Amino acid sequence: MTVRAILHFPDPRLRNKALPVTEINDEIRTLIDDMFETMYHDRGVGLAANQINVFKRVIVMDHSEDRSEQLYFINPEIIAKEGLVTMEEGCLSVPTYYAPVQRAAKVTVRALDKQGKPFELAADGYLAICIQHETDHLDGKLFIDYLSPLKRAMVQKKLEKLRRRTL
Numbered sequence: 001m002t003v004r005a006i007l008h009f010p011d012p013r014l015r016n017k018a019l020p021v022t023e024i025n026d027e028i029r030t031l032i033d034d035m036f037e038t039m040y041h042d043r044g045v046g047l048a049a050n051q052i053n054v055f056k057r058v059i060v061m062d063h064s065e066d067r068s069e070q071l072y073f074i075n076p077e078i079i080a081k082e083g084l085v086t087m088e089e090g091c092l093s094v095p096t097y098y099a100p101v102q103r104a105a106k107v108t109v110r111a112l113d114k115q116g117k118p119f120e121l122a123a124d125g126y127l128a129i130c131i132q133h134e135t136d137h138l139d140g141k142l143f144i145d146y147l148s149p150l151k152r153a154m155v156q157k158k159l160e161k162l163r164r165r166t167l
């Protein structure tokens with residue numbers, strides 16, 4: 001397993017749309033392993049393939065305290081949404097910034113597993129938010145897109161400053 005480099009906003013590649021996975025092979029299974037490794041390394045709770053510069057529709061997450069509940073979705077599709085809730089979000093591609101975002105409170109997601117078998121999962125709470133945040137990434141969308149343009153410009157400035165300092 002390999003820790004891969006994460007793209008950071010405002011990298012334009014984060015705006016690319018990921019393509020559906022057409023064949024589930026060892027390359028995809030290795031990608032999933034690397035995504036978990038990268039996510040754990042950077043202490044995240046979720047990661048989309050776009051964030052490591054791979055434009056395939058794969059997302060992973062683990063929001064357990066002891067990092068023992070790996071969830072991954074190949075070609076995820078949100079097929080039902082219910083209610084609304086606002087929660088504070090962050091993102092490994094937008095480091096050090098957190099903001100409240102309103103999303104559906106419950107979702108049902110359909111996806112494929114590593115054997116190519118379809119499954120459905122109904123989620124609420126933090127998991128429902130995570131699924132929406134990560135599937136957004138696959139469409140080139142970031143949580144800060146839900147903020148006002150003014151706030152988004154502020155985040156961009158802050159991150160550019162942070163990057164200059166760490167170079």
Ligand code: NI
Pocket residue numbers: 090091092093133134137
């Ligand atoms: Ni994110």
